[in-house]
Amino acid sequence: MPKxxxxxxxxxxxxxxxxPIMALLDLLGRRWTLRxxxxxxxxxxxxxxxxxxxxxxxxxxxxxxxxELREAGFVELxxxxxxxxxxxxxxxxxxxxxxxxxxxWSKQGGx
Amino acid sequence: MPKxxxxxxxxxxxxxxxxPIMALLDLLGRRWTLRxxxxxxxxxxxxxxxxxxxxxxxxxxxxxxxxELREAGFVELxxxxxxxxxxxxxxxxxxxxxxxxxxxWSKQGGx
DNA sequence: TCCCGTTGCTACATTTAATGTAGCGATATG
DNA sequence: CATATCGCTACATTAAATGTAGCAACGGGA
Numbered sequence: 001m002p003k004x005x006x007x008x009x010x011x012x013x014x015x016x017x018x019x020p021i022m023a024l025l026d027l028l029g030r031r032w033t034l035r036x037x038x039x040x041x042x043x044x045x046x047x048x049x050x051x052x053x054x055x056x057x058x059x060x061x062x063x064x065x066x067x068e069l070r071e072a073g074f075v076e077l078x079x080x081x082x083x084x085x086x087x088x089x090x091x092x093x094x095x096x097x098x099x100x101x102x103x104x105w106s107k108q109g110g111x
Numbered sequence: 112m113p114k115x116x117x118x119x120x121x122x123x124x125x126x127x128x129x130x131p132i133m134a135l136l137d138l139l140g141r142r143w144t145l146r147x148x149x150x151x152x153x154x155x156x157x158x159x160x161x162x163x164x165x166x167x168x169x170x171x172x173x174x175x176x177x178x179e180l181r182e183a184g185f186v187e188l189x190x191x192x193x194x195x196x197x198x199x200x201x202x203x204x205x206x207x208x209x210x211x212x213x214x215x216w217s218k219q220g221g222x
Numbered sequence: 223t224c225c226c227g228t229t230g231c232t233a234c235a236t237t238t239a240a241t242g243t244a245g246c247g248a249t250a251t252g
Numbered sequence: 253c254a255t256a257t258c259g260c261t262a263c264a265t266t267a268a269a270t271g272t273a274g275c276a277a278c279g280g281g282a
Contacts, residue, residue, distance in 0.1 A: 193230095
């Protein structure tokens with residue numbers, strides 16, 4: 001369904017430069033991707049639990065994103081449901097400064 | 112145009128919990144947002160230069176994202192064009208580990 | 223003044239992505 | 253065999269993004 005193939009391959013939007021960060025920003029910039037990684041931070045969730053956690057996002061798009069994230073190696077389907085791989089946990093770890101930044105940001109009135 | 116109001120306010124998708132990180136993930140998860148911040152990292156760009164840097168993304172959506180980013184306090188319009196604010200540069204700084212991660216990720220073949 | 227070129231920005235028709243609802247086949251439990 | 257859940261998909265509707273064109277405003281030259 002995505003017109004673009006697997007991540008890190010040619011054709012991924014924004015990655016024509018060959019810079020991996022572009023492919024990553026492209027993947028993370030798709031709707032619900034960041035949220036999914038965030039919601040899986042504390043452990044695996046079933047597809048339906050994940051849907052609940054993600055504010056009842058449509059199963060269609062969640063499935064699409066989960067497939068992309070699995071292809072990218074960030075998420076895996078275990079017997080406990082969907083969970084972050086070791087790589088996915090590394091990725092999540094890079095969000096930590098983002099989280100602290102968000103706290104500061106909200107307190108100084110971004111808008 | 113965005114049916115949701117300014118960021119950090121009620122109604123922003125994914126931020127009903129009141130956690131700032133949700134509002135931030137929502138904003139950053141919109142198409143081209145991450146890319147724009149990335150492209151402005153080395154200095155201000157005119158709207159058209161930014162468009163070129165962003166792979167000729169449509170001016171409509173760039174304008175929408177720039178407005179959102181200005182409302183969020185990450186981007187400002189100076190006489191040199193669009194540039195990151197001090198806050199925007201702080202946000203970009205949190206991407207640094209992401210960049211290093213992207214390099215590792217691409218070398219181990221995510222897909 | 224007139225002509226260019228550039229700026230930021232907008233209109234609008236088309237295409238693509240996401241939503242919402244329903245339900246499939248498979249597996250497990252009673 | 254009836255229920256209930258799992259991961260996942262179909263499909264019609266709605267929302268978002270694209271692509272192309274062009275606006276008004278400003279700033280030089282000639």
